[in-house]
Amino acid sequence: MLSIKNLHASIEGTPILRGINLEVKPGEVHAIMGPNGSGKSTLASVLAGREEYEVTEGEVSFLGKDLLELAPEDRAREGVFLAFQYPVEIPGVSSTNFLRTAVNQVREYRGLDALDAVKFLTIMKEKMKLVEIDQKLLSRSLNEGFSGGEKKRNEIFQMAMLEPKLAILDETDSGLDIDALRVVSNGVNKLKSPDNATIVVTHYQRLLDYIVPDYVHVLYKGRIVKSGTKELALELEEKGYDWIKEEVDAAV
Amino acid sequence: MTTITKHKITDLFLQNKPLTQNFENLRKMGLETLEIKGLPALKEEEYKFTQISKRLDQQITNFKAAQPASLNKELIQKAIFEGFEGDIIVFNNGEFVPTLSTVSHQNYSFSLLSDSKSEILGSIAKVENDPFVALNNLSFKDGAFISVPKGKKVEKPIFLLHFNQANQGQVINQRVLIDVAESAEVTFLENTISLDEEVYFSNSVVEVRVAQNSHAHYYRLQNENRKAIVVNNFVTDIHRDATFTSVATQLQGGMLRNNLTMNLLDSGCEGNMYGLYLLNGKTHVDNHTNVDHTKPHADSNELYKGILADSSRGVFNGKIFVRQDAQKTNAFQQNNNILLSEEAIINTKPQLEIWADDVKCSHGCTTGQLDEEALFYLQARGIGKEQARGLLLFAFAGEVMEHISYEPFQLYCTNLIQERLGSKF
Numbered sequence: 001m002l003s004i005k006n007l008h009a010s011i012e013g014t015p016i017l018r019g020i021n022l023e024v025k026p027g028e029v030h031a032i033m034g035p036n037g038s039g040k041s042t043l044a045s046v047l048a049g050r051e052e053y054e055v056t057e058g059e060v061s062f063l064g065k066d067l068l069e070l071a072p073e074d075r076a077r078e079g080v081f082l083a084f085q086y087p088v089e090i091p092g093v094s095s096t097n098f099l100r101t102a103v104n105q106v107r108e109y110r111g112l113d114a115l116d117a118v119k120f121l122t123i124m125k126e127k128m129k130l131v132e133i134d135q136k137l138l139s140r141s142l143n144e145g146f147s148g149g150e151k152k153r154n155e156i157f158q159m160a161m162l163e164p165k166l167a168i169l170d171e172t173d174s175g176l177d178i179d180a181l182r183v184v185s186n187g188v189n190k191l192k193s194p195d196n197a198t199i200v201v202t203h204y205q206r207l208l209d210y211i212v213p214d215y216v217h218v219l220y221k222g223r224i225v226k227s228g229t230k231e232l233a234l235e236l237e238e239k240g241y242d243w244i245k246e247e248v249d250a251a252v
Numbered sequence: 253m254t255t256i257t258k259h260k261i262t263d264l265f266l267q268n269k270p271l272t273q274n275f276e277n278l279r280k281m282g283l284e285t286l287e288i289k290g291l292p293a294l295k296e297e298e299y300k301f302t303q304i305s306k307r308l309d310q311q312i313t314n315f316k317a318a319q320p321a322s323l324n325k326e327l328i329q330k331a332i333f334e335g336f337e338g339d340i341i342v343f344n345n346g347e348f349v350p351t352l353s354t355v356s357h358q359n360y361s362f363s364l365l366s367d368s369k370s371e372i373l374g375s376i377a378k379v380e381n382d383p384f385v386a387l388n389n390l391s392f393k394d395g396a397f398i399s400v401p402k403g404k405k406v407e408k409p410i411f412l413l414h415f416n417q418a419n420q421g422q423v424i425n426q427r428v429l430i431d432v433a434e435s436a437e438v439t440f441l442e443n444t445i446s447l448d449e450e451v452y453f454s455n456s457v458v459e460v461r462v463a464q465n466s467h468a469h470y471y472r473l474q475n476e477n478r479k480a481i482v483v484n485n486f487v488t489d490i491h492r493d494a495t496f497t498s499v500a501t502q503l504q505g506g507m508l509r510n511n512l513t514m515n516l517l518d519s520g521c522e523g524n525m526y527g528l529y530l531l532n533g534k535t536h537v538d539n540h541t542n543v544d545h546t547k548p549h550a551d552s553n554e555l556y557k558g559i560l561a562d563s564s565r566g567v568f569n570g571k572i573f574v575r576q577d578a579q580k581t582n583a584f585q586q587n588n589n590i591l592l593s594e595e596a597i598i599n600t601k602p603q604l605e606i607w608a609d610d611v612k613c614s615h616g617c618t619t620g621q622l623d624e625e626a627l628f629y630l631q632a633r634g635i636g637k638e639q640a641r642g643l644l645l646f647a648f649a650g651e652v653m654e655h656i657s658y659e660p661f662q663l664y665c666t667n668l669i670q671e672r673l674g675s676k677f
């Protein structure tokens with residue numbers, strides 16, 4: 001589904017990603033962990049099409065298409081979804097209007113009819129239950145004045161509405177209390193299917209008790225330096241990253 | 253005289269005889285003032301960024317009053333927007349057109365200034381405040397007088413509809429006097445239609461008295477041709493417990509200068525000023541606003557927002573004057589701008605002069621680009637770049653439109669704005 005080969009990316013001339021290789025197949029859950037500043041969000045942003053990052057080498061294909069060729073909106077329409085680490089507050093844009101515009105543009109791209117207001121609301125109500133999000137939040141401007149937890153919940157709600165094929169969750173769990181974490185992970189799990197895949201970026205093993213990964217990767221200094229199964233996450237939880245850093249730095 | 257030569261002004265002045273003694277007096281005052289001060293010189297602080305005299309010198313070759321243009325019912329029909337119900341007062345190059353207007357006199361009265369007995373003409377907009385008031389004084393032929401009697405509410409808005417076109421002269425003089433009596437209520441709409449793409453100079457003065465405990469709203473749209481030179485002096489005297497709200501939207505013109513003044517003359521009164529300028533091409537818009545707090549417990553609120561594209565230019569100057577007597581004043585001012593191109597320029601300046609010590613005043617101005625993070629966020633959800641830009645810009649601009657409480661006009665302006673923002677800006 002997603003195939004990343006030797007991906008290098010830099011920002012303002014500073015290399016951040018230095019040769020990422022990753023294969024994700026339908027139905028799989030991949031966890032990406034790693035110390036602060038190792039490039040996790042950069043990878044997520046590059047996949048979503050953020051223009052500030054310059055891809056200097058490598059390729060990414062998504063369902064057979066060259067992902068890097070596509071505009072951010074077309075990536076989303078093809079089925080890539082990024083849950084932002086820091087969702088943006090947009091005053092003056094109502095959550096509902098925004099979502100309806102987004103859903104209908106995605107549908108149009110996929111050759112489906114636009115949803116009318118009634119249908120849209122029905123689907124919205126249904127998905128709201130999934131992530132236990134309050135109607136009141138959605139009548140406000142997009143993310144404006146939302147708490148950290150509410151923003152994260154809203155990301156998952158948007159994901160539910162857009163039904164992506166590949167979801168990239170960038171620290172969706174950070175800062176959530178246990179109840180919110182349970183709700184958010186339940187939402188993600190309910191949306192999982194044999195046809196879609198998930199990449200979860202996280203610092204905390206506890207998320208992986210809820211969203212069980214097939215693979216765990218460690219990103220460090222812009223490279224995936226170790227891959228394993230969920231046991232690797234437990235080991236990291238116990239021992240931290242120093243041993244990996246030492247291994248890598250010794251090899252250089 | 254500085255730039256506009258004396259004989260040009262004299263031409264204008266000689267064109268018609270004053271219709272009343274009052275007009276004659278105003279003309280004298282205007283002439284005296286202009287003889288001393290002249291029109292703003294290049295270095296004149298108040299007109300530093302808006303070289304209107306220079307523009308007039310270069311572009312107005314026929315400094316004479318424009319003669320009435322040819323108008324018809326279809327033009328009026330075209331200017332009416334969906335949902336509008338109310339009276340329309342039509343002006344043709346500043347002259348009232350009875351045959352095309354609908355004046356019901358329901359809870360208000362309308363007359364020509366020359367027929368009115370009102371003595372306040374010229375006492376609200378004073379010649380010393382701005383040389384263009386003086387120029388208007390000596391050149392207007394006649395004008396409109398609208399009064400709302402005590403305790404009456406004009407249920408439907410009164411629409412002042414101007415048609416402008418250079419015609420055997422390029423100068424258009426407009427003069428309007430509005431008198432809202434105690435505890436009365438009224439809403440005005442104003443729009444100006446340019447009949448062609450030729451340059452004209454429209455110099456208007458609107459004076460409004462909002463008497464004790466009354467409420468008045470004035471919603472104005474400026475969407476004139478790309479050469480139009482416009483100076484507007486809009487002055488209101490707001491009395492005890494009265495509220496006046498102005499919402500001014502500028503979409504197009506050559507060079508537009510608006511001087512909006514609110515004199516808060518007593519306690520309990522409120523002056524609200526909202527403005528939106530969406531500029532492209534070479535349009536130059538200058539909003540100079542001025543609030544004068546004279547007595548305790550009065551409030552003023554001001555929000556002006558601008559989006560500037562291409563090589564357009566915006567000027568915002570917001571003066572708040574709080575006199576020593578005006579304790580417990582609340583005065584708020586905001587000016588926010590988005591620049592969409594490297595060539596667009598905005599000059600923004602708050603000007604606070606506060607002589608009382610127990611007041612709440614705040615002001616702020618921002619100038620920035622479109623929020624790229626927000627743009628990416630919307631795109632990452634599948635919204636096309638152009639539409640995402642439109643959504644964000646409209647979110648920014650829409651806040652001003654919310655203050656237009658007459659819904660059909662709000663919708664009309666909103667549609668114009670969305671059309672502009674949705675297309676290439």
Ligand SMILES: Nc1ncnc2c1ncn2[C@@H]1O[C@H](COP(=O)(O)OP(=O)(O)OP(=O)(O)O)[C@@H](O)[C@H]1O
Binds near residue numbers: 011012035042
């Ligand atoms: N806009 C930018 N300009 C310059 N450097 C940047 C920019 N964005 C990120 N970086 C740098 O790139 C590196 C990787 O950042 P990134 O946000 O991808 O890390 P991360 O692994 O997601 O970290 P965290 O765990 O803190 O979220 C960091 O050193 C960061 O300082």
Ligand SMILES: [Mg+2]
Binds near residue numbers: 040041042085170171
């Ligand atoms: Mg990160």
